[in-house]
Amino acid sequence: MQVVQLNNVSLRYDSNKVLDEISVSVQEGEYVVILGASGCGKTSLLRMIAGLISPTSGSIFLTGRDVTRVAPRHRDVALVPQQAGVYPHWPIGRSIGMGVRGRLSRPEREQRIREAAKMVELESLLDRLPEQLSGGQLRRAAVAKAIASRASVRLLDEPLSAIDANLRYQIEKDLSRLHQQSPGVTIHVTHDGGEAMRLASRVAVIENGKIAQFDTPDQLRTRPATPGVASALGRSALITVPVTRIDGAWASKDGRKVAGPDAPTGSTSVLGYYEEDLKPLEAGQAPESSDHWIDHQRNATVNHDRIVWFLE
């Protein structure tokens, strides 16, 4: 079942076009990560799904219902915002309770809060004020609020930023587990490629206002659609070389030839490789070879099987 569907959604802030005709469909059970550089429109996309802002054009469907003009409280969504997500002057148990929807008796409501808090291991801290919690615990409380809502669309805006590495891995595991235990979908925004690849069933990479690729982590790793996608995955720096197809090989501007995928003569393409795959050029090593490409600028070589081809 399609839980979230965006049809040709565009967003402008005055004359600034941030998102351009985005179409995405998220199926029941999927953990989708939206990956992109700072300022590319990730938060705006989540806020449109939550109903906090309206698209300039296009439509949004949640579980088959057109909600483009429906108020946030009438959508089956829970948003964990980038900042806070809990109220500064309330014990966190009360904030988590604000996520609970529907008419429940007081004991039922408290039970829902306790269950959500237990899932993120905050059960014993429900009476504490936010200022009495660590950054990681605060994030967990905000996630508990989304869990307590039982919304079928959970929207997490950079839930792991500003958390130290050890705790990040722990919370990543928690997020995966919580997702598996809850029906619906999770949509998680980040600019950290590693985080995206570890958590997602599919990753949507935003580039220049469009979805450059929406694919499984495995497909992204082995067949990134553009150099921008390959860079966003966050391995070491991606080095690119424009090439043209001539006489059954690819030639760089300085006339060096390299074997690669077949294409008609005259086609242009880009080959790319990660800095981490470079090996120092050894003295006396053959200048050109069918199994490696030489990067003269860096005095290093890269094996052909490490080269990623971006065919146009």
Ligand SMILES: Nc1ncnc2c1ncn2[C@@H]1O[C@H](COP(=O)(O)OP(=O)(O)OP(=O)(O)O)[C@@H](O)[C@H]1O
């Ligand atoms: N209310 C607003 N009015 C005008 N411009 C805005 C508004 N909100 C966001 N923008 C602009 O829209 C663009 C996208 O912002 P958004 O917060 O969606 O990006 P992001 O990908 O989530 O960024 P980050 O990773 O830095 O949080 C940015 O250029 C931002 O400056």
